[in-house]
Amino acid sequence: MKSRSAELTIILAVLSIISMMVIPIPTPLLDVLxxxxxxxxxxxxxxxxxxxxxxxxxxxxxxxxxxxxxxxxxxxxxxxxxxxxxxxxxxxxxxxxxxxxxxxxxxxxxxxxxxxxxxxxxxxxxxxxxxxxxxxxxxxxxxxxxxxxxxxxxxxxxxxxxxxxxxxxxxxxxxxxxxxxxxxxxxxxxxxxxxxxxxxxxxxxxxxxxxxxxxxxxxxxxxxxxxxxxxxxxxxxxxxxxxxxxxxxxxxASGGTLGDELTRQLFSFPRFMYIVAGVLTLFGILTPIGPIRTLPVAALLAYGGYRMTQNLKTTEMQASKKEVAAEEAEVRSPESVMSFIQVDPIEFEFGYALIPLADSKQGGDLLDRVIMIRRQCALELGIVVPVIRIRDNIQLKPNQYSIKIRGNEVSNGELLLDHYLAMSPGIDDPAVTGIPTTEPAFGLPALWIHGNVRERAELAGYTVVDPPSVVATHLTEVIKRHAHELLGRQETKALVDSIKPTHPTLLDELIPGLLSIGDIQKVLGNLLREKVSIRDLVTILETLADYAAITKDHALLTEYVRQSLARQISQQYCVKGQVLPVITLSAAVEKRLADAIQHSEQGAYLALDPRVSQQVYHALNEQIGRLTTLGQQPVVITSPAVRLHFRRMIERVLPDVPVLSYNELDAAIEIQSSGMVSI
Incomplete structure (x- = not known):
């Protein structure tokens, strides 16, 4: 009501002003205006x-x-x-x-x-x-x-x-x-x-x-x-x-009024007032102006300088006492330790020799690259990566860096800022020499080479990258590998709320009647653990709404969701148009796995003989090594009944090998068998 009254008043005032240009007004009213x-x-x-x-x-x-x-x-x-x-x-x-x-x-x-x-x-x-x-x-x-x-x-x-x-x-x-x-x-x-x-x-x-x-x-x-x-x-x-x-x-944007700033900035140098007072005194003595006119002003300036000197000393003493008292109060307060128990989701720490990476004044662009990493993860995985804490750590070696998730180190590496990292195409060139090392993101053998060797290495087919790109690639891969650890209930709630304006009916049906935020977070975490993007959140939640009334088993719900994302998963690994080379399991292995599945109150699990597990690992490694030599990405395909259990079995040994089921394949995809695991 108050706002409408103010608007009406302004409108009437403008109309009155315009009217004054045409309509004569009495002189008494003109005086008032x-x-x-x-x-x-x-x-x-x-x-x-x-x-x-x-x-x-x-x-x-x-x-x-x-x-x-x-x-x-x-x-x-x-x-x-x-x-x-x-x-x-x-x-x-x-x-x-x-x-x-x-x-x-x-x-x-x-x-x-x-x-x-x-x-x-x-x-x-x-x-x-x-x-x-x-x-x-x-x-x-x-x-x-x-x-x-x-x-x-x-x-x-x-x-x-x-x-x-x-x-x-x-x-x-x-x-x-x-x-x-x-x-x-x-x-x-x-x-x-x-x-x-x-x-x-x-x-x-x-x-x-x-x-x-x-x-x-x-x-x-x-x-x-x-x-x-x-x-x-x-x-x-x-x-x-x-x-x-x-x-x-x-x-x-000084944070103070004009009077405060003039007083603080113009009169914050008492010695200058003494100098001006001395100059005015000399004017009065050495010129016809006379000391009678200049000495009062000079004396006033000198007195002002003296008072300002005293005030500055008093202010400094008071500020020092307040600072000491604040520090003592903070140490004594029970909340003083709260900052020490906070754990950052992602931390990137580096030795002092790598400070130029993050210092924009020295040409470092790490902060800009972090922005692009967050955008890339949002596009590829569908998650909002938390703020990445970047800081130096004197406990690390000068050229070393460390990546931590929830306060625990998950990966590290070393950089030589004045070198380039060169990865061999498979046939080494003797003229390309450097310091042997391992590429931190994928564990490939590499060399740190000088800039004068870079052109020769590129002509020889080497993949040559600069140190900032090495760090950015490593950090991106670590985030993708541990994305499920970064997705908590709060982050899940934010993702769900992002589609609420466009899909309110879906959310009203699903939450909290069928599933809680915690249940959805576990399903999304299972998908991210196997690097399945959750960007198509609407399809995921629609599938959960369809099957949550049948089962509350998070693992089983995850399998249903994966089947709904069949086209996305197929295209993720498909090469050469519509062809997907895969490694299959023999009928005997599939039967062994299916027979070893046990059910309990906590859910289903795989109780396989350790000797059989070792045989499966050995056979799978042989097939993976053969495909890697041919330059193909190893993808294992199984029946829907054993996919999850087989994935859990090889997860610790071969975490980067994707395991798909037949129900997760798009009908338009051509399957090309490139090997079989048999024992």
């Missing part, structure tokens, strides 16, 4: 002086237009009154007679000086500053966005703070862009006021002498007083508004 104009201008100036940030006064560009329109409407009304009746009210007459006195020329010159000050100095300066601020704000937007993403990935801010910062950047760009245009109103107003005064004086001469029969002296005195008074009454608010505009566009 002129005083209102001066009061509003003073209020705007005070708000501009006490605003800590430009966005705190974001309505200023619109307010600038309204006040300029109001001032012009008053000019039209006062001009009508001056030329038609020779009486523009008490306010205008008082301003004119007070400034002019007995000399019309002096009054006109004073008005002209005020107009020149406003137009040439304040208005044009503020206009230029607004133009440059708008240009620089727009140019700085990409860099600010990257900085926000970097802080977000480094864990310095959360998603909400990042969103607020982005909104602030957009508002700043809009504000300074609007100010750049709004300053044209102020500039035009300054020009219009001078033209209106000239029109009033010339028109007054003509009307006074030709129509009213006044003498030249009388017409000059009367109409000059009224014209200059009208100009001053409009020029004073315009000068205040122009000053407010200059203050707004020249303020930086």
């Amino acid at each position: 002129l005083i209102v104009n001066i009061g509003v201008s003073f209020m705007i100036l005070l708000v501009a002086m006490n605003t800590t940030e430009a966005l705190h006064f974001s309505v200023f560009p619109s307010l600038l237009l309204l006040t300029t329109l109001f001032r012009l409407a008053l000019n039209v009304s006062s001009t009508r009154a001056i030329l038609s009746t020779g009486n523009a009210g008490t306010v205008i007459h008082t301003f004119g007679s007070f400034v002019i006195g007995d000399n019309a020329v002096v009054g006109f010159v004073v008005f002209l000086i005020l107009a020149i000050i406003q137009y040439l100095i304040i208005t044009r300066g503020a206009e230029r500053v607004a133009e440059v601020a708008a240009r620089f704000t727009l140019d700085a937007m990409p860099g600010k966005q990257i900085s926000i993403d970097a802080d977000l990935n480094a864990g310095l801010i959360n998603e909400k703070e990042a969103r607020e910062r982005r909104e602030t950047i957009e508002k700043e760009a809009d504000f300074f862009g609007a100010m750049d245009g709004a300053m044209k109103f102020v500039k035009g107003d300054a020009v219009a006021s001078m033209i209106i005064v000239a029109i009033n004086i010339i028109g007054g001469f003509i009307i006074g002498m030709a129509m009213n029969g006044d003498s030249l002296t009388t017409a000059l005195q009367n109409y000059t007083i009224l014209s200059v008074g009208d100009g001053l009454v409009s020029q004073l608010p315009a000068l205040l508004i122009s000053t407010s505009s200059g203050l707004i566009v020249t303020r930086s």
Whole structure:
């Protein structure tokens, strides 16, 4: 209700201002409106002086237009009154007679000086500053966005703070862009006021002498007083508004008012005040100015410097005492240890020699690569990777880095920043020499080579990558391998809520009537454990809604979901168009596995003779080695009944070998048997 009342008031005010340009108004009302104009201008100036940030006064560009329109409407009304009746009210007459006195020329010159000050100095300066601020704000937007993403990935801010910062950047760009245009109103107003005064004086001469029969002296005195008074009454608010505009566009985000910042920054160097006091004293002694005029000012400056020195010492002592007291209170408080028990989902730690990787000032782009890794994981796996904490660790070797999940190291590696990592195509070139190492992401043999060998290695067919790419690839593979550990109930809730606006009926049926968030999280975790993307969350939840009424077994529900994602899973491993080379299990192995499946209250499990397991491992390794030699990705296919149990059996030994069932294959896919596991 209050908002609608304010909107109605503004609408009526704008309509009234426009009406003033056409409808004559009585001089008593004109006096009141002129005083209102001066009061509003003073209020705007005070708000501009006490605003800590430009966005705190974001309505200023619109307010600038309204006040300029109001001032012009008053000019039209006062001009009508001056030329038609020779009486523009008490306010205008008082301003004119007070400034002019007995000399019309002096009054006109004073008005002209005020107009020149406003137009040439304040208005044009503020206009230029607004133009440059708008240009620089727009140019700085990409860099600010990257900085926000970097802080977000480094864990310095959360998603909400990042969103607020982005909104602030957009508002700043809009504000300074609007100010750049709004300053044209102020500039035009300054020009219009001078033209209106000239029109009033010339028109007054003509009307006074030709129509009213006044003498030249009388017409000059009367109409000059009224014209200059009208100009001053409009020029004073315009000068205040122009000053407010200059203050707004020249303020930086200092976090304090203009008075606070002037006092803190201008008078924060007491020794300079002593120097100025000494210079003024010398002026008084060595020049005809005389010490009588300069010594009082010099003494005042020296006293001010002394008081500031004492205040700075007192402030420093108080700040030191407060800091010590705060540290003691923090140590004694029971909450002081809370920060130590927080565990980051993902941590990337590195030795001091690898600091240039993360330091943008030294050309490091690790933070930008982390942003791309998070986007890649969102596209490929359908999960939002948590913030990756990046920091140095002096306990590591200088060239070593470590990747941790939930506070535990899951992988590590070493980098040589002045080298390149070269992986052999299978046939080594004797001319390509370097330091033998192992590629950290996939465990392939590689060499650290110097830059002068890089071109030769690439010509020989080696895969050559720079150290930042090695780290990015390694980090990406670790995240994919441990994605199921990063998906908790809170993250699952966020994913589910993301589709709620488009699929409310599905969620109302499924949660919490059939499954809880924890049940869904376990199914999604099972999929991610085998690197199955959960991006098609709607299909996954639709399948769970279909089968959750039949069973609550998470493993069985996962199998149903995998069958619904048959096209996605098939295309994930399909090569050469529609051909999928696979390793199958012999009928004897399938029967052994099916017979070894046991059922209990905790679910089904595989109770296979360890000797048989070893035989299966050995036979599977032979087939995998043969396919790897041929350059093919090993994919095992089994019957739906034993797929899950076979996958669990080989998971610890061969975690990267995908196991599919016949029901998970798209009908359009051609199966090509490339080997069989038999014992």
